[in-house]
Amino acid sequence: MRKQQLLLLLTIGLWSGFTKIQATYAQFGPPGGGPGGPGGFGRQQDGRRQKEEFTGVADDAPKGNGKISGLLVDSLSGKPVEFATVALISTKTNKPVDGTTSDAKGNFTLSKLAPGDFRLQYSFIGYKNSDSKPFTIVKGTDLKMGSVKLAPDVRTLGEVVVTGQAALIEEKVDRLVFNADKDIAVKGGDASDILKRVPMLSVDLDGNVSLRGSQNIRVLINNKPSTIVAASVADALKQLPADMIKTVEVITSPSAKYDAEGAAGIINIITKKNTLHGLTLNVDAGVGLRASNLGLNGSYRQGKLGITLGGFGRMMYNRASSTLDQTTRSGTQPLRTLQDNSAFDKPIFGQYNLGFDYDLAKNQSLSANVRFGTRNFIQEQNQLTSTYSGQSLISQMNRDVDRKDLSNSVDMNLDYIRTFKPQQEWSISTQYSRTNLTNNFFADVLTSTGALSARQQNLNNNVNQEMTIQSDYQTPIKKNQLLEFGGKAIMRKVDSDYRYLIGGGSGELSIDPNNPTGALSYNQNIGAGYISYTYVTPSKYTFKIGTRYEHTSITANQSTEVVKNKPLNIPSYGNLVPSINVSKSLKAGTTLKAAYNRRIQRPGLQQLNPNVNAANPQMIMQGNPNLSPELTDNAELSLSSTIKKTYLNVSVFGRLTNNAITQVRIPVDTSLYDFPAGAILTTFQNIGVQRTMGANVFFNTNLTSKWSLNGGFDGYYVYMQGATPGLDGKSMTISNTGISIGGRLMSQLQLDKGWSAQVFSFFRGPMPQLQGTQGGFYMYSLGIRKDLANKRGSVGLAAENFIGNGVVMRTQLDSPILSQVSVNRLYNQNVKLTFTYRIGKMSFDAPRRKARSVNNDDVKAGEGGNDGGQPQQQQQSAPTGGGRPR
Structure with a gap:
């Protein structure tokens, strides 16, 4: 221009x-x-x-x-x-x-x-x-x-998409935005590949996401929750293709408009949306040594009506191995267990969606969306376990295990919004979500000669469903103030039933009387209301203050073979969660921000599920339905500035968590369960206190008009204190402290004739836990891409971890009753070829005001371009409605 x-x-x-x-x-x-x-x-x-x-x-x-x-x-x-x-x-x-x-x-x-x-x-x-x-x-x-x-101006829009050098990282009023659609090396990957590149986030080898060292976060997709995300963030991210992600928003200090869940903050993944009209079909495909994918997405938009229909599938094939050296000291003689484990993973993920929006009038909009997700995770394991008492071998077991983690989910939304005048609007949103989960394993126990000696099977079926309705209203007050308020109700129900079957050398299976069989019925109802007020002073101070009240009532029953429908005494509770955000625009595009908020972390399905998962009998997993929510107070201070061609952001933060939910490992009581001596049970407990202090630094610079470089460094110090069983069987208080650091570096280069290249590297140091330290790891990738004629598609080639023999992560755990060293090896060297092509024709249509959508950001998942209408720059923003209701 x-x-x-x-x-x-x-x-x-x-x-x-x-x-x-x-x-x-x-x-x-x-x-x-x-x-x-x-x-x-x-x-x-x-x-x-x-x-x-x-x-x-x-x-x-x-x-x-x-x-x-x-x-x-x-x-x-x-x-x-x-x-x-x-x-x-x-x-x-x-x-x-x-x-x-x-x-x-x-x-x-x-x-x-x-x-x-x-x-x-x-x-x-x-x-x-x-x-x-x-x-x-x-x-x-x-x-x-x-x-x-x-x-x-269709020509100009095309140029911006391909050659524009807008910042890969942007800072908005209450969030940091990572423009994922600029990342060429992740094509053919999934959402976890994108999140590895986002400042302040880290993703471990299993796909579990941490924000500033905490996995107590809430992940939204297009401002909406999903029951499968509540069940497992790692699995949900694998279902979302990287090619469809536009931006990732990291919200470290959510306002009162958001649900109070997510102790460390909220991650909002925004997918690419069609703002054009006409008919089009996009084809995305990729073939690699470790994964292949195929996606088809079509859209039609004409007049007041818009329709989208899409599907994506991804198949992976990967090897992994691990070793375990473990000593337990709960008996008279320490027991040492050595285990070699090799595995072959064959997961298949799919996602399908149908949506429409319709303008009822110029100031009224209605939208609906149905999303189906499926996961078929099959793993073949071979476990060789040897147990020693002193120097004497007391047992040896060889097991072939087939694990099946299957799920299907549906999310349905119906949303309505009415705008009275700019910034004054009312919305009502509804959502129904349901996820069916199956976590089974089938194990053959073999003799030294390879003959079948015994069989074991664990069947665990789960259902997680939610019904939500909410209403929000916002209105400006004078020219520099904004008032927002609303209410929300969530009805949540979790059901789990589980049983064990055993068999001898003949292979016939029957109910195992020595291992747990039962069911859990868990009902949770939440009522919430909030009010938020924003005020901008003439001297460019912005104050956003608010409070939210949430009342939670729980009824739960647990059944066993002995006791049917035993009520669990989980009291109702109410929480008042305030939030304060203050920003000041300084000279030369510099912004100073300070924030305080209180957050709640309710236990998720994986933490509640009482099924004893002994797919690996030396490392057993079990949830705890008696968990209470944890409460966290957060404070942060940040400074951002643009110096010539470089954007720089520096922030410091602190968290104080009471009643913290964390993993605890204890020796299995073999008098209750028929598991081998030396077995370790990993469960979840409210441990007590956790204090964290840390800092983040990241930058984005344009070395030339076609060459950009960005990276960052983050680190934190944590103190944890909680209870664990001692040598005498009684509970004792232990504590642990530690420092963890991490960083990332990425460079992108735009070449002539439609060529582009990118290099990326990431590392995460060891992370302290209550009973030890989880190992660190690193990853890197290199990618090139060639745009096709008229920019209707592209062909790309990318390589990941192509030097050496994959990634190795070493974890060490220590407590008075156990010590454990585990080494995991993921053979994830990968070379992939990607292809995209667009069929059909689109033309520009003016932006449409969409109905808002429900998002429940209130459940803790298992450990292991702003669509929301947010302001563009903190130093230039006055009151805004903050977009979609939280």
Whole structure:
């Protein structure tokens, strides 16, 4: 855009109410008011005075009685173009002397015009600038411009997608945004591959995500929850293709509008959405040594209706191995266990969705969406376990194990929003989610000669379902304040039934009387209400304060072979969770922010499930249905600035968690369960206190117009204190402290003729746990891509961890009753070829206001371009509704 055109858009566009330019909000606040009120950008009561304030066009400029009117329409659809900028430019000085915007029907009028020679210039984002022919105004002129057609700027949009060098990392009012669609090396991967690259996040070899060293987070997809995410974040991320992710938002200090869940914060994954109209089909495919994928996504949009239909499937094939050296000291003689474990994974993931949105009226919108997800994770293991008492071998066991972790999920949303005027709106949102989970294993116990000696099978079926309804309202108060409030109800039900079967050498199976069989029924109802207030001072301080109250009631029953429907005494509880966010815009684009909030972490399905999973009988897993929620107080301070071509952000943070939920490992009581001596049970407990302090530093710089470099460093110190069994069987208090550091570095290069390249590296140091330290690991990748003709598709080649023999992670655990060293090896060297192609034709359509959607960010998962309408820059933002309700 030429310099003069850009100045016109900034000056007259600000006056007219172009709400996307958020710098206006910082100084003048959101639109609002009515007759006699503070006024808004689009319907001002004192237009001439405010026009001078926003455009610099003096109110005492020469006036006359000339008049110009017309209608702005889209050249393709014929629809009116609302709120476009119309500038009256003097042909002598080539400068604007007056201006206006089109109304909601595309009409515009300029009146009280002085005589002279002029031309009109029409501009709006997404359209090519258009100039009228010169004309002359004399006394009494009433000029009718008729229908003026604005042509979509399709060429410019294509250039921005391919060659634009917008920051890979952006900071918005309450979040950090990682623009994942710029990352070429992850094509053919999944969401976990993207999250490894996001500042402040780390992803372990199993796909579990940590934010600033804590896995107590909430993951949303397009501002919505999913029951499969509640069951397992790692599995949910594997179902989401990296090619469909637009941005990842890291929200470390959520406002009161968000559910109180997520002690460390919220991760919101925004997928690519279609803002065009027409019919199109996208094909994404990839073939690699470790994984292959195929995706088909179609969309249709015309008039008031938009429809999307898509499917994605990914098949993986990978080897892994591990060794275990473990000593338990719960008896008279320490027992040492050595184990070699090799595994072959064959997971298949799929995701399918159907959605539509419809404009009921110009200020009302209805949307609905159905999403299906499926996971078929099959693993073949071979375990060779030897147990020693002193130097004597007392047992040896060889097992072939087939694990099946299967799930299918459905999420259905129906959402309605009504806008009364800019920034004043009311919405109602509903959601139903259901996930069926199957976690089974089948084991053959073999003799030294390979003959079958025994069989064991564990069957565990789970159902997790939620029903949610919420309503939100927001309205501006004067020109620099915003009020938000709303309510929400969540009805959640978890069911799990489990049983063990055993058999001898004949292979026939029957119920095992020595191992647990039973069921859990867990009902949780949550009622919540919130209020949030935002105020922007003339000196560019922004204060956002709020509070949220949540009441949780739980009824649960556990059944065993002996006792049926035994009530679990879990009391109801209420929590008041305040939040305070303060920011200050300093000079030279520098922003200082401070925040405090309190968060709740409720236990998730994996932590509650009482099934004893002994797929590896030396490392048994079991949930704890008696867990209580944990409470965390968070505080952070950050400074961000742009220095020449470099964006820099530095932040420090602190967390204090009471009643912290964490993994605890204890020797199995063999008098209760028929498991081998020396076996370790991993379960979950509310351990007590956890204190964390840390810092994050990251940067993004453009070395040239086509070469960018970004990276970061993070570290934290943690202190943990909790109870664990001692040598005498009684509970004793233990503590642990430690420091963990990590970092990442990425460089991207745009080459000629549609070629581009990228290199990425990541490392995470050892992470302290209550009973020891989880091992660190590293990853790296290199990728190239070639765009096809007319940019309708691309072909890419990427390699990951291609030097050496995969990734090795060493974990060491210590407590008074056990010590354990485990080494995991993931043979994840990978080379993949990716291909994308787009069929069909699209044309630009003006942005549509979508109905809001439910998101439940209140459940803790198992350990192991902002769609939300958020402001663009903290230093320039005044009150905003924050987009979708939380």
